[in-house]
Amino acid sequence: MNKFKISLLTSALLASSAAFAQITAITNAKVHTLTDAGTLEGATVVIEDGTITAINPTSIEADVTIDAQGRVLTPGFIGSMNQLGLVEVSAVAGSRDAGDDKADVDFDASPAFNPRSSLIPYGRKGGITQNVVMPHGGKSIFKGLAFVVDLSGEFDSVLKTRTALLVDMDASSTGSRAMKYKTLAEKLEGQQQKLSDKGKKDDKKAAKKPSQEEQVLTAVLKGEMPVVVGVERASDILEVLKVKEQFGLNLVLWGVNDAVLVKEEIAKANVPVVISAVSNLPTSFSSLHADLTNAGELERAGVKVLLSGFAFEGAHNLYQLRFDAGIAVAHGMSYEGALKAVSSNIADVFDLDGGKIASGQRADLVLWSADPFEFTTTLDKLWINGEEVSTESRHDKLRDRYTTDSDMPRAYTK
């Protein structure tokens, strides 16, 4: 957060309960730390200048103290695999920036991100504080580069770019998936060769600044940049695991409705998976094992599970993520595992600051009336980078307009 903005806002914020740069203490909370510290009852969390500075300190010196009265504090949840801020209305071409026919390995959509999208305040209603935005890509199997945003709605919401490379290896309506493996291998081998040549000789060509694409591929080959591979069928998952082995990729599997068939292999390869908790139909011949029990079964096999929204819900209904996590629990995932699957696991895999409640972590926090997965639970307070943020969206304005009595036509109710 920019410092100058704070001074501009100070007078307004002083009136609020959680002024930025003040020390805020949330006391008497049930805190899901999602660290080794586990879940703490009646705990205190202190935040200052965007950061969690202490948990259960011996003494509290805070400008603002919020008594949670036993309510539940979690890290902000983290969305992923959607096009938040890149698509306002799916059917309106001029509001879509997530894809391009020419998009390839180095497609970075982050400059097109709109932090003022109406989807963002609505997403906050679900306790979502950060999101890993995925491009749609174009004709290439390389769909482009993920980036990370927070849901503050501020113009400096993009926290990190070039976060991961997205590759689609699932079946297509034309061609053969075998061709995709050829394309992937050739691209990686080509870059491997360039790097090896560069090590050997020091001619002008080798000294030339690498292209954007070469930079991405190098980061991928060094394991510095995760590669998210969209794939469903068990045999394809095994094939992708081979590619990981061959090139030393930092692999993340996405979709993987057949993953339970090869869960041991996935666990052994130490590869995290991103799945939808509510996928349970054989939508294609590649996903005959989609089932509500998959999240729990993968978790028990030792696979790190990340939950993303169902395809249709996408970014518009990001708020639904907490209910999807509840459904995963109802069908066998551990409660703690489900919490991690929508926060700390995502932070770990994409190397984000957030997703845990611990000293030194970014202060993205949510105070819930009770169990965050349950429908009856309300979101009482939300902090993004230590700042309390509203969860009101234009949907609330519309509801109020049409439920407020007035002598005037509705258009005058604002």
Place this chain on the structure above:
Amino acid sequence: MQKFKPTAIVLALSTVLLGCQDKGPQKEKVTIDKNPYPSTYQPHSSGSTLITNATVLTGTGELLEDTDVLLKDGKISQVGKDLSAQADVTIDAQGKWVTPGIIDVHSHLGAYPSPSVESHADGNEITKPNTAQVWVEHSVWPQDPGFNRAREGGITTLQILPGSANLFGGRSVTLKNVPSPTMQGMKFPDAPYGLKMACGENPKRVYGGKGVAPYTRMGNMAGYRAAWAEASEYKQAWEQYDAAYAAGLNPDAPKRDIRLDTLRGVLDGEILIHNHCYKAEEMAMMIDLSKEFNYHSGTFHHGIEAYKVADLLAENGNCAALWPDWWGFKMEAYDMVPENVAIVDAVKNSCAVVHSDSDTTIQRLNHEAAKIMNTANQAGFSLKEQDAIKWITYNAAKSLGIEEKTGSVKQGKQADIVIWDRNPFSVYSKAETVYIDGAKVYDRFDEKYQAVSDFMLGQR
């Protein structure tokens, strides 16, 4: 439609017919078979079942605690406390909840089945703006694995609709969610047919994109009006024929038109309108359109803006079948409010329904209703489980014209019942046992009652 009105017209027209068709013995009367694909549904064998000590949501606004429900001869035989009845099977439902079978008024299961491959896209006859001649029941693949998943979520009845590319998409069919190798074996006996209509962006995008009418919303309206005008003439022609024949004359029957048969069915009040229509101003126009041509405008599906015209819908007896939260996929879905259903429901004589239009959320219509109830309560409504359950049971049945048969836990009704492991409005809730006409069709703990589609057999 008034029955006396045609006879008045006939009087005038029969004089015209008299000149040429009054001679000779009468030919055989031409009649239209209105039910050429009749239901062959038979309830599965069932003994009697007594469910005891349950929390019962009746579907008609009541929550009954510690209540017993007796299912006998396919019907709900008794509902009350400490029933003394003997039954073949007694289920202790202490801590569990009982609701009517869940009804989805908007499904494409079978017509857009899983797997969703090219060969399976049978739900949308995108060839002309008016395809009232197609019947979606002729597209239903009963082996869609989605039917089984929906049953596991408590869905006992569902309306299958054709898609929304066309102004008139075709006829719907209401099915009982029982496994059967034929569509007829699932067909809900005596449920009225529906006619799918669609407003707004879809027809104009599909046909406007081809450079043919409708290109605009005004083109949509022109298309509806032309069709209803033609249907009115068709109806009149048949009524003249029937009346002249009844008068002992020997008239020629009008030329049969399958497309107009469906529209005429609406004008005769036999077929119910199910109108994909998102926007407030369009719903209002569709109501006026129905008045212009003297039929009822039925249920508005996907009415994202229903909350803006909640009074109008109630005044005109329209049901509104709505999502809790889908939005933003097109402009007509931009003004969503998650309290939509609750705002519509709050009006006297309203008929708010929660629908799915999804092979995924159909499995959790209880959760869909729960989202609305809780969001609305946070906005100042005071809704309870007994209110919200109506949206997916009784009101849904009313929208489909089957509320006399199913949709509530009431003596004499079909025993379409779900036992839930807890409050069905909890995110952790699951349907444990599902009954259709008193027969157990799903049991979460007994594989014997877990149907597997032919398609999935041997695949896993």
